[in-house]
Amino acid sequence: MNNKYLLLAVLPFLFAACQNLPQQHTNKPNTMLTENKAIHLSQTLTDYYWSYQTQNNLPNITVNFDKNQRFNIATGCNQQGGTWQLKDQALTTSPLHSTLMMCSPELMLQEKRSADLFSQAQLKIQMSHDQAHTPQLQLTDKNGKTYLFKGEIKPEAQYQSEGEIIFLAIAPEAKPCLTNPNAECLQVKEIKYNDQGIQSDIDQNWKILPESIQGYTHDPKMKKVIRVKRFKSKEAPLKYAYIYDMTVQQDILTP
Incomplete structure (x- = not known):
């Protein structure tokens, strides 16, 4: 009888101990896949120059993201730049700084377009490839407008x-x-x-x-x-x- 009462007394503690055991995280593989995808996206972003053509008669807007979380933009007029980071499939940028040269009205307008897109922005980002396997970077602004940038591999990569x-x-x-x-x-x-x-x-x-x-x-x-x-x-x-x-x-x- 004493053994029976002892077992009954210990059972509540056994159940409590089982409940406190570390639980397996079933979402660990998904977390690893997400992290690997983010690393691959960041690597591709910094391995290429990204160009967007606004008009046939104007130079491309070309963006260069570096591994130190900085980026610069060639617009055909002034050079722009800032800092960037990736989080949850979104590209976040700082306010832009820029050189202050006077250019043609067409190039000044293109420079404004670049600033409107990249200055202190949060852009949805998606990577794809065209039929020639050239990387393409799709950026979507807060208004839902998309911009498709074509990649050109950097010689360092x-x-x-x-x-x-x-x-x-x-x-x-x-x-x-x-x-x-x-x-x-x-x-x-x-x-x-x-x-x-x-x-x-x-x-x-x-x-x-x-x-x-x-x-x-x-x-x-x-x-x-x-x-x-x-x-x-x-x-x-x-x-x-x-x-x-x-x-x-x-x-x-x-x-």
Whole structure:
């Protein structure tokens, strides 16, 4: 009898202990899927430049999101920028800052469109691909209007490296390419600068650059020094990719 009463006395504590045991979270796989989707979305967002065409006769609005949660916008007129973050399939942005150049009325209007969309905004975001597998970024504003931006992969993502900044002097006269005499290649000299920005070294002889410089338009009437990013390609034999960054110096040739 004593054992029977002892068992009856202990049962309430056993039930209470069972109720306090940690419960399994059945939604953990869903949580992981959501987190992985958010990481993939953020990675794609920062791996591409995103362009939106407002009118055929105007430059695209191009947005660059970086991994430090900052973004900048090229509108064809002033440069705009701010900070961004992703949360629950929404893109939230800070108030924009901007340069203050005067431009044509058409470009100023385009700049206003960009500011209206991205300044202190909360935009629904959706990623997709077109038939050519080019990423597309769909942004929907608070009024339900959608904007479709096309992606162009950044060279850092394409070549999986940050690239090397170099400076090249560009000769006005192009020369036949070494591997294809029927095509013309640029003549270049690499220039180096010290920490004070003073030229410290320059190649003595012009070299024919076998690769083109992406984004650079050559003018045979100009002698230029440009800054480029140089990336090692994964092709064999080793090749380089050159991406135009900016013009440092240019001189017009006199007849």
